[in-house]
Amino acid sequence: MRMSALPDQCISATVRVMEPKLHVTEATEDDLPFLLQIWNDPTVMRYAGSPEGRGWSESDIESWWRLYQREHSALGYDDTQLVLRLGDGTRVGESHFGPVPDGFCVGDWRKPDRTRCLMGDIKLLPSYWGRGLGTEGMRLVVQFVFTKTDCELFVVPPHERNPAAYRVYEKAGFSRTGVQAWPGHEIMELGRVRFDEVYDQGPRL
Numbered sequence: 001m002r003m004s005a006l007p008d009q010c011i012s013a014t015v016r017v018m019e020p021k022l023h024v025t026e027a028t029e030d031d032l033p034f035l036l037q038i039w040n041d042p043t044v045m046r047y048a049g050s051p052e053g054r055g056w057s058e059s060d061i062e063s064w065w066r067l068y069q070r071e072h073s074a075l076g077y078d079d080t081q082l083v084l085r086l087g088d089g090t091r092v093g094e095s096h097f098g099p100v101p102d103g104f105c106v107g108d109w110r111k112p113d114r115t116r117c118l119m120g121d122i123k124l125l126p127s128y129w130g131r132g133l134g135t136e137g138m139r140l141v142v143q144f145v146f147t148k149t150d151c152e153l154f155v156v157p158p159h160e161r162n163p164a165a166y167r168v169y170e171k172a173g174f175s176r177t178g179v180q181a182w183p184g185h186e187i188m189e190l191g192r193v194r195f196d197e198v199y200d201q202g203p204r205l
């Protein structure tokens, strides 16, 4: 399938995290109403697997939370739900990443053998789009992943009709692969070697 004609832009040689407007926190039970709101929003979920929103009830998110807590306890930071917040604590978005098992393949993409690989994404409430917060938030997520886990390859699956996601991931250091996973979703990847090359190693988390 032909992918959208996005400009072939490169990030600058070094990703510099400017004075942060955002910070990330690990999700707690207090975040469940926010997560329910963002995952049920069709505008947010349009290119993120649920075009009509997840349609979850409070009991659905409570079940998810119990499952997540079990997986997070078993896998540690390899399976983490983050919440993105402004300086005053206001929740503006979320990011989840989890491990991709050996042998996993979907569409034309196959997880590289013997490589510790995590897959994630980022979502912001629409009222916060277009202010650079997605870029800043994804850079914080990338730093979290590569400092808190042994991840060697971090991958994200933007949809071909979602240029803002492509751009945010490019600006966070990910490269296009041209490989389609789920229909319309291309895998972008960022390896630890490139992370070490392009990120300032500051205590930003």
Ligand SMILES: CC(C)(COP(=O)(O)OP(=O)(O)OC[C@H]1O[C@@H](n2cnc3c(N)ncnc32)[C@H](O)[C@@H]1OP(=O)(O)O)[C@@H](O)C(=O)NCCC(=O)NCCS
Residues within 6 Å of the ligand: 043, 044, 045, 047, 048, 121, 122, 123, 124, 125, 128, 129, 130, 131, 132, 133, 134, 135, 136, 156, 157, 158, 159, 162, 163, 164, 165, 167, 168
């Ligand atoms: C993707 C998302 C996180 C972007 O957040 P954001 O805060 O708006 O992103 P930023 O403001 O940091 O940057 C957006 C970039 O995309 C560009 N962009 C936005 N719309 C675009 C379009 N239609 N065509 C081309 N570029 C576009 C912006 O110009 C900007 O790039 P620039 O800084 O080089 O000018 C947000 O739109 C979102 O939460 N979407 C819903 C969830 C989702 O789809 N997540 C991705 C799942 S893989």
